[in-house]
Each structure stands twice: as structure tokens, then as C-alpha cells.
Amino acid sequence: xxSANLSVINKRIARAAAAAGRAPEEITLIAxxxxxxxxxxxxxxxxxQLDFGENYLQEAEEKIKVITGPVRWHxxxxxxxxxxxxxxxxxxxxxxxxxxxxxxxLDRAAASLGKKQKILVQVNVGREAxxxxxxxxxxxELLENLKTLANLKVRGLMTMPPQVASGxxxxxxxxxxxxxxxxxxxxxxxxxxxxxxxxxxGDFEAAILEGxxxxxxxxxxxxxxx
Ligand SMILES: *Cc1c(COP(=O)(O)O)cnc(C)c1O
Numbered sequence: 001x002x003s004a005n006l007s008v009i010n011k012r013i014a015r016a017a018a019a020a021g022r023a024p025e026e027i028t029l030i031a032x033x034x035x036x037x038x039x040x041x042x043x044x045x046x047x048x049q050l051d052f053g054e055n056y057l058q059e060a061e062e063k064i065k066v067i068t069g070p071v072r073w074h075x076x077x078x079x080x081x082x083x084x085x086x087x088x089x090x091x092x093x094x095x096x097x098x099x100x101x102x103x104x105x106l107d108r109a110a111a112s113l114g115k116k117q118k119i120l121v122q123v124n125v126g127r128e129a130x131x132x133x134x135x136x137x138x139x140x141e142l143l144e145n146l147k148t149l150a151n152l153k154v155r156g157l158m159t160m161p162p163q164v165a166s167g168x169x170x171x172x173x174x175x176x177x178x179x180x181x182x183x184x185x186x187x188x189x190x191x192x193x194x195x196x197x198x199x200x201x202g203d204f205e206a207a208i209l210e211g212x213x214x215x216x217x218x219x220x221x222x223x224x225x226x
Contacts, residue, residue: 003047016208032218035225081105095120095158110151126162143189156195167206174210
């Protein structure tokens with residue numbers, strides 16, 4: 001079942017990429033496995049899925065210990081500065097860096113583990129009080145400060161738009177993140193082709209039309225969470 005779901009999602013990604021005049025290889029599917037049993041993750045692995053996203057450090061740690069093989073783990077949840085070391089130890093890419101204090105903690109942790117930690121800066125494009133992410137107008141200042149942290153590699157931006165009824169309604173938020181990333185890249189604060197982590201089960205095609213390079217899909221692959 002997981003393998004069939006993955007194949008449907010990959011076809012939808014390819015179709016959206018084609019509609020946007022992009023190559024499907026430009027888009028990485030991250031299977032969001034938070035609150036999903038290990039058995040389903042194993043099924044996805046067997047089906048060839050490589051990238052997995054987790055939100056909770058404790059839960060992820062238990063899975064990462066026992067799931068072996070060529071897996072790339074993405075941290076997509078809220079992160080506290082005092083948990084930086086765990087996050088750096090376990091994750092290939094941390095998508096949710098939104099403040100300097102956290103970045104400093106990650107930088108120190110990376111230095112002590114002898115790792116260059118890849119990160120994304122999370123932007124609160126919808127300006128929602130309850131959501132993580134730096135406000136768009138504060139992004140440049142944060143990126144300038146991140147430049148001074150030698151053990152972090154800032155790859156691009158991530159966002160979670162407000163809950164809207166359809167992908168079409170989410171598109172302006174995705175477009176805004178892309179424009180911001182292009183601006184920041186133009187100033188040398190991000191790589192020339194920055195990573196854009198945006199789009200979930202309900203709106204990943206809209207995100208691809210607006211330039212997403214990583215989509216984070218949970219329920220459409222694994223079904224409802226526990
Ligand atoms: C849970 C989660 C997802 C996946 O959401 P689905 O709607 O299940 O696809 C994606 N991104 C983040 C940040 C999440 O917390």
C-alpha cells in the first residue's frame with residue numbers, strides 16, 4: 001500500500017514539474033513519518049524512498065537508531081536551543097532554524113561533533129502568531145548573522161503557509177517564499193539556486209508550480225497519524 005501511494009505521489013510530482021517546465025529530479029520528496037509506525041517507514045524504504053521527515057526529537061531518535069540503510073533524515077519540527085546537539089547528531093538537514101540563539105546552539109553542536117550542519121531558515125510568510133519562522137522582513141538580518149557561523153551551511157528557506165482550503169489559495173505564500181529566496185540569493189546570502197522546502201499533502205503541486213525543491217508529504221503517503 002505504501003509503495004502504491006509513493007508511486008502515485010511521485011507521478012503527481014512529475015506532472016506538476018512538467019506543468020511548471022521543470023525537471024522532476026529538481027524536486028525531492030520528503031516522506032513525513034512523524035507518529036507513524038516503523039513498519040510503514042520500512043515499507044517506504046523498501047519501495048526506494050530515501051528522504052524522511054520527523055518533528056519530534058525523542059520519537060525520531062528511537063527510529064533513527066533502528067532504521068538502517070541509506071536514509072536522509074530531515075528535521076521539520078520546532079527545535080529548542082538546548083536540544084541542538086541531538087538534532088545535529090541525528091539529522092542531515094534541519095528545516096526550522098528561525099532565530100540566532102538556536103543557530104548559535106546548532107553551530108556549537110556541529111563544531112563539537114566535527115560536522116558541517118546543513119540548515120534551512122524557516123519563514124513565517126503568513127505572519128501567524130502561533131507559528132514558528134522568522135518574519136520575511138527579518139530574514140535578511142538573520143541570514144547575515146548566520147554567515148558568521150562557520151559550522152552551518154545555509155541551503156535555503158522553508159515555510160508552512162496558513163491552513164487554507166486549497167493549494168490554489170496557498171500559492172501566493174509559496175510565491176512569496178520564492179521571491180524572498182531569490183532576493184537573498186541575489187545578495188549572496190543564500191546559494192545561487194536556493195533550496196525551497198514548501199508544500200504538504202494538500203498543496204504540494206501548487207508549491208512545485210511556485211518553485212519548491214523539497215515537498216514534505218505525510219498523510220498522502222502513510223495515511224492518518226496515530
Ligand atoms: C506534519 C508536517 C508535514 C506533513 O503534513 P501532511 O499534511 O501530513 O502531508 C509537513 N511539514 C511539516 C512542517 C509538518 O509538521
